[in-house]
Amino acid sequence: MSESESRPLTASWALYDRARELIPMATQTHSKAPREALRGVEPCYLVRGSGSHVWDVDGNEYIDYRNGLGPVVLGYCYPAVDQAVRAQLEQGIVFSYPHPLEVEVAERLVSVIPCAESVRYLKTGGEAMAATHRLARGYTGRDLIVSCGYHGWLNTMSKPGQPEAVRSVYRDLPWGDVTPYETVLREESVAAVSVACAYADIEAGHQFLPRLRQLTQEHGALLIFDEIVTGFRLHRAGAQGYFGVTPDLAVFAKALSNGVPLSCFCGRRDVMAAVQEVVVSSTFGGDTLGLAAARAVLDLYAVEDVVGQLWARGRQLHAGFERLCETLSVDAGFRGVPPLGQLGFHYPDAQRNGELFLRFNAELLRRGVIIYTVCYPNYSHTPRDIDDTLTAMDESLRTMQAEGLFD
Numbered sequence: 244m245s246e247s248e249s250r251p252l253t254a255s256w257a258l259y260d261r262a263r264e265l266i267p268m269a270t271q272t273h274s275k276a277p278r279e280a281l282r283g284v285e286p287c288y289l290v291r292g293s294g295s296h297v298w299d300v301d302g303n304e305y306i307d308y309r310n311g312l313g314p315v316v317l318g319y320c321y322p323a324v325d326q327a328v329r330a331q332l333e334q335g336i337v338f339s340y341p342h343p344l345e346v347e348v349a350e351r352l353v354s355v356i357p358c359a360e361s362v363r364y365l366k367t368g369g370e371a372m373a374a375t376h377r378l379a380r381g382y383t384g385r386d387l388i389v390s391c392g393y394h395g396w397l398n399t400m401s402k403p404g405q406p407e408a409v410r411s412v413y414r415d416l417p418w419g420d421v422t423p424y425e426t427v428l429r430e431e432s433v434a435a436v437s438v439a440c441a442y443a444d445i446e447a448g449h450q451f452l453p454r455l456r457q458l459t460q461e462h463g464a465l466l467i468f469d470e471i472v473t474g475f476r477l478h479r480a481g482a483q484g485y486f487g488v489t490p491d492l493a494v495f496a497k498a499l500s501n502g503v504p505l506s507c508f509c510g511r512r513d514v515m516a517a518v519q520e521v522v523v524s525s526t527f528g529g530d531t532l533g534l535a536a537a538r539a540v541l542d543l544y545a546v547e548d549v550v551g552q553l554w555a556r557g558r559q560l561h562a563g564f565e566r567l568c569e570t571l572s573v574d575a576g577f578r579g580v581p582p583l584g585q586l587g588f589h590y591p592d593a594q595r596n597g598e599l600f601l602r603f604n605a606e607l608l609r610r611g612v613i614i615y616t617v618c619y620p621n622y623s624h625t626p627r628d629i630d631d632t633l634t635a636m637d638e639s640l641r642t643m644q645a646e647g648l649f650d
Contacts, residue, residue, distance in 0.1 A: 250301075250303045250608075250609060250611070251301050251303075252283055252284070252285075252286060252287075252299070252301050252303070253301065254300045254301045255277075255286050255287040255288050255299055255300050255301055256277075256282060256283065256287055258287060258288055258300060259277055259287035259288070262287075269287070272312070274312055274615075275312070278601070278604075280601060281601070281604065281605055281608070284605045284608050284609060285604070285605070285608055286299035286300070286301070286303060286305070286608070286613075287299075287300075288300045291319075292307070292315070292319025292320060293318075293319050293320050294318040294319060294320075294321075294621075294623035294624075295307060295318055295319075295621055295623045295624040295625070295628050296319070297319065297613070303611070304611060305608070305611050305612060305613045306611060306612050306613070306624075306628050306631060306632055307319075307613045308612070308613060308614050308615060308618040308619055308620070308632075309613050309614070309615040309619065310619045310621050311502050312497075312615070313471075313472050313476070313497045313498065313583075313617070313619050314496075314497040314498060314500070314501065314502040315501060315502045315619075315621055316475060316476060316497070316498035316501055316540075316549070316553070316619075316621055316622060317501045317540065317543065317549070317621060317622045317623065318501075318621050318622055318623025318624075319502075319623070321501055321622075321623070323539045323542070323543060324500075324501045324503070324536050324539045324540060326539075327535045327536060327538065327539035328503060328532050328535055328536050328539075330535070331344075331531045331532055331534075331535035332532065334531070335531065336530055336531055336532055337526070337527065337529075337530050337531070338531075341529050342529060342531050342534070344529075344531055344534035344535060344538060345364065345529045345534060347534075347538060348362075348364075348534050348537050348538055348541070349361075349362040351538070351541045352495075352507060352509060352541075353509075355479055355480055355541075355544075356474075356480050356481070356483070356484075356493065356495070356509060357480055357483050357484065357489045358468070358483055358489050358490050358491065358492065358493050358509065358510050358511070359493070359509035359510065360509075360510065360511055360512040360515070361509060361510065361511075361512045361515035361516070362507050362508075362509040362515075363507065363508055363509070363515065363518060363523065363528065364505060364506065364507050364528045364529055364533070364534070365506045365507070365508070365523075365525055365528050366504045366505065366506060366525070366527055366528070366530075366533070367395065367496065367504065367506055368394075368395055368469075368471035368494055368495075368496030368497065368506045369394060369395015369396055369397045369398060369471075370395070370397060370506065370525075371471075371494040371496060371506040371507065371508040372394040372395050372397070372398055372437070372467075372469055372471070372494050372508075373394075373395070373397040373398055374508050374518075374523040375435070375437070375467045375492045375493075375494060375508050375510075376388050376398065376434075376435065376437065376467075377521050377523060378492065378508075378514060378515070378517050378518060378521055378523065379434040379435035379437075379465045379467065379492065379514075380434045380435075380521075381517045381520060381521035382434075382465065382513075382514050382517045382521075383434045383435070383463065383464065383465065385432045385433060385434035385464075386412040386432075386434060387412055387413075387414060387427075387431055387432060387433045387434055388412065388413050388414070388433075388434055388435055388436075388437055389414045389416055389424065389427055389428075389433055389435070389436045389437065389464075390413055390414065390415050390416070390437045391415075391416055391417065391418055391436070391437065391438040391439060392418060392438060392439030392440065392441060392469060393439060394437060394439060394469050394471075395471075398413075398437075400413045400415065401415070414427060418438075418440070418441035418444065418447065418451070419441065419444055419447040419451050420451075421451060421454045421455065421458070424436065424455060424458055425458060428458050428459070428461075428462040428464060429462070433459075433462065433464040434464060434465065435459075435464055435465040435466065435467050435491075435492075436455055436458075436459050436464055436465075436466055436467065437467040437469065438452070438455065438466070438467065438468055438469060438490075439469035439471070439472075440469075440472075440473055440477075440482050442472075442578070442579040442583050442584070442585045442617055443578035443579050443585040444578070444579070445477075445579050445580055445583075446579075446580070448482060448485075448486045448488075449486060452482070452486050452488040453486070453487075453488050455488075456488050456489075456490070459491075465490075465491040465492060465514065466490040466491050466492075467490055467491065467492045467493065467494075468481065468482055468483055468490040468492075468493040468494075469493075469494055470482060470483070470493050470494055470495045471494055471495070471496045471497055471506070472497055472498075472583060472617075473485070473583070474493075474495035474496070474497070474498060474499065475495070475497075475498035475499060475540070475544065475549070475550070476497075476498050476550065476553060476582045476583060476619070477550075477580065477582055477583065478550060479544055479549075479550055481493065481495065490510070491510050491511050491514055492508060492509070492510035492511070492514060492515075493508070493509055493510060494506060494507070494508045494509075495507050495509070498540070499537050499540065500533050500534075500536035500537040500540055501536055501539075501540050502536075503532055503533045503536035503537075504533055505530075505533030505534065505536065505537055547622075549622050550582070552622050553581070553582040553620050553621070553622065554580075554581050554582055555581075556581075556620040556624045556625075556626075556628075556629055557580070557581025557582050557583075557584060557618075557620045558581045559626065559629045560577075560581070560584075560618065560620065560629050560632065560633070561576075561577040561581050561584055563629065563630075563633040563636075564576060564577060564586075564633065564636055565577070567633065567636055567637050567640060568640070571640050571641065571644055571649075572649070573588075573640055573644070573649050574588060574589045574590050574649075575587065575588040575589060575599075575603075575640075576589065577618070581620070582619075582620065583617055583618075583619060584617070584618055585616060585617050586600075586614060586615075586616060586617070586618050587600055587616065588600055588603075599643070599648060599649075600616075602643060602648065603639055603640075603643065606635075606638070606639030606642055606643065607635055607636065607639050610635035610638060610639065611635065612631075612632050612635045612636075
């Protein structure tokens with residue numbers, strides 16, 4: 244029996260075909276859409292998770308490095324978080340006035356995030372980033388946002404659907420090179436520079452981010468950090484903790500609540516106070532389930548070295564894969580740092596790299612491993628998980644090599 248035959252996906256793809264009649268792209272999240280080129284190999288629907296493993300609708304088990312695209316930092320169905328959510332569910336979810344959890348979680352966030360003097364909550368990272376952009380404009384009286392990296396669909400200006408008038412008050416600039424920022428800050432009236440770290444070249448932040456901090460202060464612009472992914476993963480306090488640079492505003496999401504929808508935007512007290520006039524308000528901003536989950540996550544971070552574990556398992560994965568590639572003379576590997584390393588093939592032809600990565604995905608899925616362009620270790624990944632993953636990677640690369648794909 245072949246590997247693909249031993250992992251049936253009949254129910255998964257039948258459900259996908261039903262969904263396409265009702266749901267555009269058959270999913271709510273672009274990055275979760277199954278790939279037609281992997282029909283019969285890639286699972287379309289997952290129904291259960293435990294620790295570092297997930298199961299699809301056909302009953303197949305996988306070691307997962309997508310982890311919900313990053314939010315599942317502790318592991319699926321992590322007991323302390325699930326227990327906190329269940330306990331709160333019995334008391335209520337949304338009320339007619341704020342719940343004390345709003346204060347408790349804010350106090351804990353202020354105690355660990357350098358920029359946080361005030362905190363407010365929303366549900367998604369992109370929504371919270373849009374809130375910081377609005378706040379920056381309201382506080383400074385300026386319109387232009389200089390944007391570095393992806394800040395969610397609300398803030399994406401390069402795709403159809405954004406009026407030209409809106410595009411005109413955004414300027415996209417690259418990560419790592421401060422020169423264009425010097426120019427725009429000198430020549431134009433900028434409300435804020437909004438930065439998400441580039442995973443593959445994240446260490447450039449040691450020089451890049453301090454210079455942006457200096458430039459924004461010189462020109463009266465705010466500095467905003469998108470910590471949606473880096474928060475509680477790269478460092479407990481995100482990029483600002485790792486690089487030692489304190490922005491004026493920041494957004495945390497994903498790992499903040501181990502997959503229960505919650506985001507926060509936080510920062511200088513005087514800037515955050517502008518929400519009263521700017522108006523950032525949401526019925527579900529203070530829902531108690533996300534906050535109960537966040538409190539449980541923060542409790543664990545206070546007593547366990549969660550980030551250290553993410554680095555350790557990531558190092559094991561990165562180093563092991565590097566050895567495999569060296570042994571087989573394959574030009575592939577991880578770039579960036581272990582808690583959020585970017586995986587890919589590094590041949591001169593970008594199209595070839597994409598095709599090789601797709602095939603590598605297929606081979607790993609046949610062997611029970613889910614990867615992503617960014618591989619996210621979680622706190623529940625064990626050394627055995629990583630060893631099993633490396634065995635699957637070795638077999639996958641050798642299968643591809645035997646077909647002459649690396650010649």
